[in-house]
Amino acid sequence: MTVAFFSGKRRRTAATIGAVSAALLTLSACEKPTPLATVTVGTESVNSEAACYNDGKAIKESLIQDCLNEKAGKTVKVALDDKIRFGVDPEIAENGWTLFIGGQPAEQEPYTKTYRSIPASAFFTSQTGQAPDKTKVSIVETSGKKLIGIWTFTLEKK
Template sequence: MTVAFFSGKRRRAAATIGAVSAGLLVLSACEKPTPLATVTVGSESVNSEAACYNDGKPIKESLVQDCLNKDSGKTVKVALDDKIRFGVDPEIAENGWTLFIGGQPAEQEPYKKTYRSIPASAFFTSQTGETASKTKISIVETDGKKLIGIWLFTLEKK
C-alpha cells in the first residue's frame, strides 16, 4: 500500500516554492565578487575585497580620495623586524598595482607580479625618523594612469 505524503495542491506548491528558491539562488550567484588582495605577516594572513571597484573599469576621479580615506576594517599587527607580504589576484597583477601609504603613492611604476615582500620598518619610519603606531596601506590597481581598484589595510605596530 502506498501512502501519499502530500496532496496534489501541496506538491505543486512545494514544487513552485522550490523552483522560485532555486531561481533566486542562481541569480544571487551571478554577482561577481571583486578580486582579493592579501597581507601576510608570519603565519597571519588577512585578505579583503576591494573597498572601491568598478568591475575592472577606472574609478571616477571624484571618488578616489573618498575611497583612499575610508576606514579599513582589516588590521594586521606587525613588529618592525617582520617582513610584510602583499599578494593580489592575477587579474590585478595583469594591469599592475602599487602601494599607497596614508593615501599617497609610495611608488612610481605599477608592479606586475602577484606577490612581493617589504620590511615592516619601511611603513613605520617617517622622513623625520619618528615611528608611528599605525599606518594605513592601500593596494591600488592601476593601468598607469587611472585607478581601477582600491584595497585597504591598516598595519599596527606590536
C-alpha cells in the first residue's frame, strides 16, 4: 500500500504554481513583436513584420540599403485596375511613414494616417515604356530623417 505525501488539494496547488512559473519563464524569453504593415488588394490581405526594425530606434545606416534592396518580402498579385491599400499599425503612423519603390523614396512627406489607397497602375509604369512584371514596394517608418522600420512587399502583375 502506497501512502500519499500530499493531499489532493495540495497536489493541485503545487501543480498550478508549477504551471504558472513555467508560463512566466516562457513569456520572459519572448521578444516583443514588431508592428505590422498590411497590403490589401480586393479581399486578399497580406501582412508582415518588419524586414528591419530596431525596437523603435533608428536603423543603422549600413543596414538600410540591404533592407531596401535585398529582402523580397511577401508577394501580392494585382491587376492594373486594382486599388492597393497599404495599412500600418497606429504606432507607425504616429511617427510617419512613406513608400519606397525599388529602393527609392516615392514621396517627400511622411504620411501620418494608418492606411491609404493607391491605384496599382502607379506601380507598374515605366519611363522606358515597358512596364515591369514585378515591383518591390517598401513601407518605411520615419522619424525626422531617421528610418525606424522597413516592411517590404513585392507586387506582381496578374
